[in-house]
């Protein structure tokens with residue numbers, strides 16, 4: 621189990637899945653073998669499978685303990701969710717809650733859930749199936765959502781073409797709102813003395829990053845502002861699911877500049893092992909330094 625210390629805080633990785641099953645050129649339209657060749661030394665085998673030409677991506681939550689509170693950042697895909705338009709996430713049954721238990725936490729002990737955005741792989745464990753209906757998995761938590769993302773998804777869902785975000789808005793976001801557990805946040809917002817939410821739009825209209833500070837140390841939870849460590853070297857590479865290309869690139873550069881300038885540890889949701897890194901700036905370019 622990966623755990624890092626940030627001042628008096630800790631962040632523990634709660635894995636849902638970790639597999640090399642994303643076709644690299646399909647995931648990154650700018651992918652070029654000649655640009656990747658010099659990085660194979662660090663990318664193989666934890667970040668890339670050259671035999672299948674597939675990215676190895678993790679889906680995990682970060683469990684933060686700080687100031688006596690227990691907080692989950694991003695909640696993966698979830699179990700038993702119907703996702704016919706994303707077959708690899710369809711009707712999953714993983715040991716996610718067992719892994720949370722192995723980290724010493726029962727669902728009732730989570731004080732806060734923070735979703736960096738509302739895509740299906742960041743909201744899934746917000747709810748669980750109980751007697752045929754979706755109920756909040758973390759009944760004592762306040763769930764912090766980006767108001768801009770919520771409004772965007774609500775409008776998409778009401779258009780009626782297809783359920784928003786592969787159906788996850790209806791089964792993993794709306795039940796939390798209906799249970800009165802959601803807190804909508806707009807703009808930059810201090811959540812408590814350790815945690816701040818900041819807009820980082822582009823991947824989705826309301827994407828946010830979570831900044832954690834404790835005893836002079838800091839970390840930045842970037843959600844899908846970066847999906848894969850190759851984007852540290854190629855910050856202009858957007859994924860196939862980035863909604864606004866120019867804004868996504870701008871937010872990515874801002875995150876890399878923040879981490880390289882302040883020493884904040886980058887805490888992504890999808891990077892391969894060792895799952896976190898520092899960012900070094902060298903002559904206008906960036907490089908990951910894995911810890």
Ligand SMILES: [Zn+2]
Pocket residue numbers: 739741742843844889890
């Ligand atoms: Zn994601």
